[in-house]
Amino acid sequence: MIFSRGRKQDPVVEFWAWWPTIRPAVTEAIATGAFEPLTPQISKRVAAIHKDLTWEFSKGAGARHALVVSPGGNPALRATVARWGALAPAADPEWEFHTARQPDHETLSATIEIAGAKLDLALLRFAFSRDEDSAAIDVIGHHPLFRKLPEPVRGQITFLALDWLLGEEGVELWVGAVDFSAEEPDGARDPLDLAAAVDALREEHREPQWVVFSAELRGRPVTGIAQRPLRSARWPRFDTHVAVVLPYRDGAEGLPSDEVADALSAFEDGPLETALHGNGELVAHETTGGQRTLHYYVDGASSAGDELTAAAAGWAGGGAAGQGAGPAAAGKAKVKRAYDPGLEAVAHLS
Incomplete structure (x- = not known):
């Protein structure tokens, strides 16, 4: 006899399958104040997603009631809560759903x-x-x-x-x-x-804003740009830092010439941007000493990190349209990837 172990159920999917069964009782409890039997059930379902999530009911902005499941200020939990919110049912006149406490x-x-x-x-x-x-x-x-x-x-x-x-x-x-x-x-x-x-x-800051900066590091000029505000709450799904380092032919003082700068920008706006497929964001880049480091943050559960790595390999790929930088490149790109939900890798640029 062959035994097979069932696949573990996704607690976020289970939560939203369970919610319609408890929703009428919750709506009634809000009116009567008789929450005591329901609180342990809701806490158990939220804790199944992650034990450190917080939850509460509040008055809705457009609906009568709101259910809030929050990371409680913990950036490591934002991607989890973002997924919970993405799978939530559409708001209706009675209920809406939020991934952070709303103003009151x-x-x-x-x-x-x-x-x-x-x-x-x-x-x-x-x-x-x-x-x-x-x-x-x-x-x-x-x-x-x-x-x-x-x-x-x-x-x-x-x-x-x-x-x-x-x-x-x-x-x-x-x-x-x-x-x-x-x-x-x-x-x-x-x-x-x-x-x-x-x-x-x-x-x-309704439209994305970029700040241009310049500095000196160990006697070499450093230039770059960074988004403002540079805060992880802007990109709750993007919990993984991908640093793409592009070596280029040095110009004056290790900075790129205009021609090389154009090639760097074209590679960034072409193959690298295409690789994201909406699952990542370029938040900053730094240029010094013959290399540009592009700081991406991606959804670690998506393929964006792998696709960025594959696209970066085209930097020294011969200069064919959309493929690489040709003579602008001074070697192969390097890619480093690390889990970083708090944007610690770019904290010096914030």
């Missing part, structure tokens, strides 16, 4: 109890300033009761308030340094003023 301005007018104190959240204030270099807004939170609360609780309240004000994704994308103060900082303003500043920054 109503909570900022409530009174909460924390660490034995009652805080009127309407008294929260934020001082903030724009960090032009990183396309982010630095924030200092303040509440009159902070002077009576220990530092960890002040921080907890500040970060919770930012999530309610901007949504989890808004904080990850547009907020830089976060601090909190027992004394009211100079320039402290209403939270909605901070929300308006973030909205303006988001609108400014």
Whole structure:
């Protein structure tokens, strides 16, 4: 007799197959407040996807209710949550689904109890300033009761308030340094003023923006470009760094001549871009000492990494149209690949 082991079921697919069976009971529980029997069931299904995911129900933006499954600020879980969201059913008047906590301005007018104190959240204030270099807004939170609360609780309240004000994704994308103060900082303003500043920054970056930079490394000039903001929350599926290093014939001080620069750009815009098939993004490149390093981030579950590697082999491929750089190349391309959901490999460019 031949025994075969069944294939392990995909917990994301299982979750969405199960959701319609529990949805009526969840809708009713929201109306009655009788959540106790349902909470363990939902927690078990979410934990089956990953034990560190968080979940909650909230008021929807377009629907009456929303189910949120979030990575909780852990970049390693963003690709998992993105896949959960991609397989979610279409929103309807009753339910919508999100992969990050959504803004909830109503909570900022409530009174909460924390660490034995009652805080009127309407008294929260934020001082903030724009960090032009990183396309982010630095924030200092303040509440009159902070002077009576220990530092960890002040921080907890500040970060919770930012999530309610901007949504989890808004904080990850547009907020830089976060601090909190027992004394009211100079320039402290209403939270909605901070929300308006973030909205303006988001609108400014609605289209992808690139920053040109130059520096010196060990006596050699370095030039390059990088996307702004350079934050992993922009590309939740793209968890794998692929560095494509293209050696070229040196021009002045190790930088490419105009002719070689054109060949590099054509190779980037042609074979390498085609290899992505929507499963990756070029986020930056650096040029120095006779080589250009292109920093791609790809969906590690896709074939994009393999296809980039195959396409890069055409760099010294003889110069046929769309195949390689011909005389611009000074050797074969090198490709390095590593799991990097937090964009650590390009942190020096952010």
